Amino acid sequence: MSDDNQALGTGAQAPGGDWSERLFGGFRKTSERLTGNLSGIVGKSRLDDAQLDEIEDALIMSDLGPRAAARIRERLAQERFERGEIDSGDERAIMEVVAREIADILRPVAKPLDIVAFPRPQVILTIGVNGSGKTTTIAKLAHLFQEQDYAVMLAAGDTFRAAAIGQLGVWAERLDVPIVKGPEGGDPASVVFDAVKAATDDGTDVLIVDTAGRLQNKRELMDELAKIRRVLGRLNPEAPHDVVLVLDATNGQNALSQIEIFKEVAGVTGLIMTKLDGTARGGVLVAAAEQYGLPIHAIGVGEKIDDLRPFNPDLLARVIAGIA
Numbered sequence: 001m002s003d004d005n006q007a008l009g010t011g012a013q014a015p016g017g018d019w020s021e022r023l024f025g026g027f028r029k030t031s032e033r034l035t036g037n038l039s040g041i042v043g044k045s046r047l048d049d050a051q052l053d054e055i056e057d058a059l060i061m062s063d064l065g066p067r068a069a070a071r072i073r074e075r076l077a078q079e080r081f082e083r084g085e086i087d088s089g090d091e092r093a094i095m096e097v098v099a100r101e102i103a104d105i106l107r108p109v110a111k112p113l114d115i116v117a118f119p120r121p122q123v124i125l126t127i128g129v130n131g132s133g134k135t136t137t138i139a140k141l142a143h144l145f146q147e148q149d150y151a152v153m154l155a156a157g158d159t160f161r162a163a164a165i166g167q168l169g170v171w172a173e174r175l176d177v178p179i180v181k182g183p184e185g186g187d188p189a190s191v192v193f194d195a196v197k198a199a200t201d202d203g204t205d206v207l208i209v210d211t212a213g214r215l216q217n218k219r220e221l222m223d224e225l226a227k228i229r230r231v232l233g234r235l236n237p238e239a240p241h242d243v244v245l246v247l248d249a250t251n252g253q254n255a256l257s258q259i260e261i262f263k264e265v266a267g268v269t270g271l272i273m274t275k276l277d278g279t280a281r282g283g284v285l286v287a288a289a290e291q292y293g294l295p296i297h298a299i300g301v302g303e304k305i306d307d308l309r310p311f312n313p314d315l316l317a318r319v320i321a322g323i324a
């Protein structure tokens with residue numbers, strides 16, 4: 001088992017330079033944007049109200065969202081009050097405060113996806129718009145659970161597009177995990193029914209279900225998910241145990257409206273944010289945590305099978321603030 005995946009399962013930080021280097025590399029653009037936005041402000045004058053306003057605006061411009069920005073501003077104002085004056089020229093001291101508040105925002109939502117369902121299988125429904133990285137994330141999760149010695153099965157519940165079924169099939173073959181699929185245009189609920197039956201009969205620990213993410217037709221999506229839930233419930237009243245929304249960080253604030261919609265139509269129980277590598281919009285992770293308080297299970301920082309990282313709030317906060 002790799003350190004990365006062990007860490008994801010336990011929520012702890014894995015040792016080893018490679019792990020952190022890749023995480024830092026992934027978040028480089030986000031932290032550069034944040035520090036870039038702030039560097040024109042801090043160090044200019046005393047940390048007065050006007051400057052705090054500018055810092056708040058810069059945090060909003062860095063995708064952290066108005067609520068997190070207001071919290072950070074408040075914390076800076078408080079520290080200035082308590083400690084006398086934060087030297088505004090001391091960028092490091094300011095970024096330490098920023099990181100502390102971000103960590104406080106992220107800590108309550110850090111929750112690894114643990115396999116605890118009894119009876120098995122634990123059914124994880126994955127949802128998200130096309131292109132969010134859902135299929136890749138399913139593969140990464142399957143790999144992670146395999147590494148933890150769980151028996152994994154996939155269900156190709158996105159019967160809307162042949163490509164989606166095919167892509168998941170390729171991953172299943174590569175990972176050597178069984179997959180249950182139906183014909184293109186078939187009934188997703190019937191695929192899910194077959195999958196739960198097969199997983200139960202085989203003593204599978206985790207069943208990861210792909211679903212179609214057609215947000216353009218909310219009603220249809222809602223009906224489809226409701227039907228999947230009904231069918232699942234018939235076989236196992238506890239299922240689905242998890243409804244994981246996969247979000248693409250490069251969508252920035254749009255990712256937040258997706259949370260809003262999917263929460264309403266699908267009863268989201270947790271988030272995985274992907275493509276945090278190579279985007280300057282990683283601040284949206286903080287906005288999502290602050291606004292919705294939904295558990296964040298992991299983050300995607302690349303296209304490779306082990307590019308799913310644990311959600312480590314303290315480390316992430318420092319990485320985002322550029323002081324890790």
Ligand SMILES: Nc1nc2c(ncn2[C@@H]2O[C@H](COP(=O)(O)OP(=O)(O)OP(=O)(O)O)[C@@H](O)[C@H]2O)c(=O)[nH]1
Nearest residue numbers: 129130131132133134135136274275300301302303
């Ligand atoms: N850089 C980066 N690319 C990613 C990440 N996760 C997924 N991708 C890529 O994003 C693209 C879309 O990923 P998919 O997994 O196919 O997304 P999907 O949501 O299933 O999309 P559809 O197949 O269109 O339904 C692929 O090229 C993936 O390799 C990530 O964390 N980082």
